[in-house]
Amino acid sequence: MINTVNDGCLTLVCADLDAMPLFRTDDRGKRFGYEPEIAKLLAQHLGLELNWLFVQWSDFEAVLLDNQADAIWCGCAITSAREERFLFSKPYAAFDESVLVRGDSSILSPSDLKGLKVAAIEGSTNMALAKSWIGCQIVAFSGKSDDVFADMVDALKAGEVDAVVDDEPAFGSLLLDPRYKLAFTVNTANLWGAAMQKHQIELKQALDGALSAAIHKGLVTRIWREHLVGITYPENCFSN
Numbered sequence: 325m326i327n328t329v330n331d332g333c334l335t336l337v338c339a340d341l342d343a344m345p346l347f348r349t350d351d352r353g354k355r356f357g358y359e360p361e362i363a364k365l366l367a368q369h370l371g372l373e374l375n376w377l378f379v380q381w382s383d384f385e386a387v388l389l390d391n392q393a394d395a396i397w398c399g400c401a402i403t404s405a406r407e408e409r410f411l412f413s414k415p416y417a418a419f420d421e422s423v424l425v426r427g428d429s430s431i432l433s434p435s436d437l438k439g440l441k442v443a444a445i446e447g448s449t450n451m452a453l454a455k456s457w458i459g460c461q462i463v464a465f466s467g468k469s470d471d472v473f474a475d476m477v478d479a480l481k482a483g484e485v486d487a488v489v490d491d492e493p494a495f496g497s498l499l500l501d502p503r504y505k506l507a508f509t510v511n512t513a514n515l516w517g518a519a520m521q522k523h524q525i526e527l528k529q530a531l532d533g534a535l536s537a538a539i540h541k542g543l544v545t546r547i548w549r550e551h552l553v554g555i556t557y558p559e560n561c562f563s564n
Contacts, residue, residue, distance in 0.1 A: 338398035340378035381467030418561035
């Protein structure tokens with residue numbers, strides 16, 4: 325049996341917000357979306373019960389290091405800076421980054437953002453991308469909020485910012501609302517993985533093995549195509 329913080333359970337940290345088609349939680353606590361479905365698949369393969377621990381974005385690392393959870397499973401991009409602090413599973417996703425604007429906006433490229441206010445989550449890969457665009461004004465939104473994504477969208481709706489940067493699928497349901505549209509997408513192909521403490525080599529090996537088996541059986545492809553309609557399945561991400 326794999327050693328986990330709660331015997332017989334895989335406990336994952338995530339934010340309790342609606343970011344479909346990535347994830348959401350209904351009133352009964354049932355989770356839907358691409359990330360929960362992949363996590364459920366791996367937990368079942370390992371014979372573990374899947375538990376979710378919902379905390380604010382800014383508390384993910386503290387909760388993990390305090391041994392309250394086995395891993396962060398919430399859109400955690402694998403970067404060189406994060407690899408200094410965490411042990412990552414093999415990737416279960418790869419996403420580009422997009423810019424959401426109001427429906428009447430004329431923004432079409434990063435150059436159009438010069439002098440405009442661009443919202444991103446503080447310390448995120450999305451913020452790092454926005455900082456590379458010359459002349460735009462970065463507006464950082466704190467991960468200490470209960471729903472930082474909704475905070476950014478509300479600011480866009482109110483005209484307090486001109487654009488919001490996030491991972492492409494996060495905007496899925498908003499694109500059905502004529503008040504919003506995607507201005508452009510940047511081909512960053514950020515890899516997402518489960519972030520664990522450095523010593524959790526056994527858990528990493530178990531998650532990697534379960535994910536490899538699911539990919540080989542075509543289960544990850546099925547879940548991707550069910551939830552991420554219109555987003556190209558990243559064959560290269562899962563080739564190793």
